[in-house]
């Protein structure tokens with residue numbers, strides 16, 4: 001965890017990405033340095049309270065059991081993950097750090113184990129594959145081995161940041177937020193020519209995070225500390241991308257399309273994880289911003305035409321949606337807000353199919369595609385529920 005903290009510092013201060021240890025990769029996965037919002041709509045898939053209780057048993061405050069929108073905060077999550085690891089070790093498990101799965105060991109349609117770091121073999125009758133939505137090497141590996149993967153729709157756009165005071169004034173209808181009120185949040189959605197445009201992962205008092213997992217790409221996301229006491233409010237603001245938006249039959253085409261946009265954003269920013277950015281009204285009126293407002297993205301922002309990195313239909317959908325959001329929420333549509341490109345890892349661009357009853361891949365007995373990277377979760381709690389369901393499925397087939 002200490003090493004990962006150092007790797008995050010290198011990302012933020014020097015724009016250097018360690019491809020194995022970053023905001024998405026490392027112990028606890030993307031959740032460890034996520035915002036820790038625990039609200040989910042996945043109630044039908046499993047027991048949400050069981051997941052919340054596990055967080056409390058490992059150090060989260062009991063408030064999360066009763067809050068309508070439970071939130072832990074990035075400052076508190078790493079200790080909780082360390083405590084969860086201790087419980088796993090006490091139960092007799094082993095954690096193999098610095099081991100990257102590089103191949104699957106298969107025999108007659110059954111999994112026999114995995115190869116790590118290109119040489120070491122770890123044998124197993126059951127393998128839960130939960131490598132997250134950024135593991136392009138794993139999708140490529142499966143495809144290369146003729147193990148079925150499918151293209152999956154996802155959403156793409158930008159992260160939008162306002163001064164928190166603007167959001168507070170809009171939502172609380174007052175000039176200054178009372179100290180008894182939490183920093184305000186919002187949730188906005190519009191249909192533009194039958195395409196969904198929506199805000200998600202809204203972080204009051206938050207920070208825009210550099211979440212690239214490969215060198216020479218820009219990916220942004222957001223987090224906030226438990227007190228949500230930063231002066232900015234950010235949210236992912238994205239446009240639905242459908243399978244027919246990216247022509248072809250290659251199951252990895254959505255992933256390749258996503259990767260190209262992230263690389264273009266990197267070039268537009270000029271390197272060192274500097275992100276291309278534009279003021280909101282300038283974006284809508286299609287002009288370069290003369291300057292950019294102060295913002296929370298630590299590697300730095302550069303004024304650019306974001307339409308040069310976004311597909312046309314994403315640009316025009318956002319262009320139409322943002323003024324409409326402004327009509328719903330007074331003060332939202334303003335040149336004091338900054339759009340930072342690109343918010344591209346909203347969910348996995350690939351699905352790894354599995355049987356509904358057994359949770360196993362239809363072609364590989366003993367392989368359990370799991371959580372967000374396999375296309376069965378969209379956040380911390382749903383990923384946790386899916387992990388529990390996969391573990392139960394393994395117990396049931398023994």
Ligand SMILES: Cc1cc2nc3c(=O)[nH]c(=O)nc-3n(C[C@H](O)[C@H](O)[C@H](O)COP(=O)(O)OP(=O)(O)OC[C@H]3O[C@@H](n4cnc5c(N)ncnc54)[C@H](O)[C@@H]3O)c2cc1C
Nearest residue numbers: 025026029030031034035036037101132371372379380383
């Ligand atoms: C900045 C940020 C903020 C977020 N905020 C929220 C939030 O507030 N609420 C919410 O619900 N969700 C949030 N999310 C999303 C949430 O973190 C993910 O949905 C969740 O972590 C998905 O869990 P997962 O287990 O499927 O995959 P991940 O958490 O992505 O974990 C995948 C793991 O697999 C490992 N891995 C990858 N490839 C290999 C390999 N070849 N060999 C071995 N290991 C490998 C990675 O190192 C990683 O540890 C946020 C994400 C980010 C980045």
